[in-house]
Amino acid sequence: MTRNLRRQLLVLTIVVTAGCGGFGFSGGDGSPTPVTPAPVPTGSATTYPTGVGPTGVTSQSLLGSAHGNRLNGTGYAVTMNRTVRYANGSLRSHLRVHVALDANRTHLANISVRGHAAPVLLGRPPATASFWSDGDTYLRRLVRDNQTVHNEYDPPDSYAGTWRYWVHTAALNGRPAADVTQTVAPFHTRTLQSQQSDGTVYVIRGDRLRENTSSTAWASRENATLVAHVTRAGLVRHYRTEYTRVTDDGDPVTVTRTVRFTAVGNTTVGRPPWYDKARSTAG
Incomplete structure (x- = not known):
């Protein structure tokens, strides 16, 4: 596990475990919908997303910024x-973070973990937890071993428990722009094109790491691949990386990370069904 991920999980553990005993599990892998892209004609008058050209990503930072701009001030x-997973396909660990964010920044975050080597931020895996806040009230629903706990809690500081925390730290490695930039940067890329019912999507693929990558974490990763779906407006709807590495115990594993943005400009977050039950119980 990388130093950055350890730091994120440590902070998340403080938020999750304050005033509670532990939780239970639900949730799936959320596999992406496959598409069949076609090569982009290099001589066409195609309008590409910012930071993308006919032969691949031309600027990772510009692509990241365009993506971030599509999300600023709106719900998603x-x-x-x-x-x-181990080489035989068995699960070592799985972490899932889903955050629904209203334009007014009311949010609902759902976290789940499973696998014997999964992070213990929710207690003994498998485990799950939900967190809701409108910026003034902070509520959570925790489940483990068929026992459910609802309560209202005070965040340990001015950042943990906020929507920025759940999006920038729990779900992503920084702001959306930074996460896209850092994810794409290590790869040589190429551009493909996919016609979908809601518009043209440019499929960015990478199957070879750059020789001069500045990321020490990627230096120990092999068989790395990238796929990202980018709209003409610059929104990176979905991106996925996969690579192999060796654990501290000497076991070869395959690590897959997917990030998907949905309902951009069309997400509203109301009170959860367990709102009243949580409000009646202090953390």
């Missing part, structure tokens, strides 16, 4: 799945 949902 983001789902991150990180799965680690």
